[in-house]
Amino acid sequence: MDNKEFWDKVWSTHSPSGGIPWDIKKEDDNLRDCLNNIPIKKDKALELGCGTGYDSAFLRDQGFKVTAIDVSEYIINVCKRNHKNIDFLVMDISKELPKDSFDLIYDRGCIHNNKDNIKQSLKNIKDCLNKDGYFIMISGGEEDSEYPRPEKFYIFDFLNDIRNLFEIVLIKKINFDLTEDNGQFPGWLFVLKNA
Numbered sequence: 672m673d674n675k676e677f678w679d680k681v682w683s684t685h686s687p688s689g690g691i692p693w694d695i696k697k698e699d700d701n702l703r704d705c706l707n708n709i710p711i712k713k714d715k716a717l718e719l720g721c722g723t724g725y726d727s728a729f730l731r732d733q734g735f736k737v738t739a740i741d742v743s744e745y746i747i748n749v750c751k752r753n754h755k756n757i758d759f760l761v762m763d764i765s766k767e768l769p770k771d772s773f774d775l776i777y778d779r780g781c782i783h784n785n786k787d788n789i790k791q792s793l794k795n796i797k798d799c800l801n802k803d804g805y806f807i808m809i810s811g812g813e814e815d816s817e818y819p820r821p822e823k824f825y826i827f828d829f830l831n832d833i834r835n836l837f838e839i840v841l842i843k844k845i846n847f848d849l850t851e852d853n854g855q856f857p858g859w860l861f862v863l864k865n866a
């Protein structure tokens with residue numbers, strides 16, 4: 672099963688109205704804190720692996736013009752029905768990114784599911800980030816073994832690649848908010864700048 676088939680199956684076999692632990696149907700608190708504390712220009716934003724699209728909707732409501740991509744056509748169609756004034760596209764981050772430049776690129780849980788081509792993906796992200804633009808990445812920790820993934824890895828294995836491409840503004844241990852009854856999911860918040 673390829674990555675697209677895997678994620679179409681994940682999304683289509685769960686009701687989009689519930690049942691997926693990370694799908695909290697609201698913005699991530701860490702994203703809100705970043706917008707409150709970091710001088711990010713509120714112009715163009717790109718979300719990678721947007722899932723059901725609630726972080727993108729939050730960014731739109733904060734004044735960004737938002738493009739949101741996901742490899743799953745199934746979930747992109749759900750997003751198009753649920754959220755207006757966002758440019759939703761079916762796209763695989765390991766292959767391409769929109770031909771535009773952004774002030775903010777945001778990822779919650781997409782990169783950490785894409786070990787193959789991660790170096791190329793990081794480079795592609797840098798290439799479509801404006802100078803002084805920010806890349807905010809929320810990634811799982813190595814302790815999150817109970818959650819299945821296409822291929823498990825630890826984001827710190829790529830710290831040197833990250834350092835070579837971006838200025839590190841913040842790396843912070845966090846907990847992903849999960850849906851009720853699913854506890855918390857250990858992870859890391861990276862705030863990176865295209866200096």
Ligand SMILES: C[S@@+](CC[C@H](N)C(=O)[O-])C[C@H]1O[C@@H](n2cnc3c(N)ncnc32)[C@H](O)[C@@H]1O
Pocket residue numbers: 674678679693694695719720721722723740741742743746762763764765778779780781784785
């Ligand atoms: C763990 S979910 C997170 C979804 C959403 N960001 C959230 O926090 O609720 C990972 C998302 O990334 C998408 N995804 C996985 N690999 C991808 C890829 N190579 N390119 C684009 N999207 C991908 C999946 O379809 C899924 O929606």
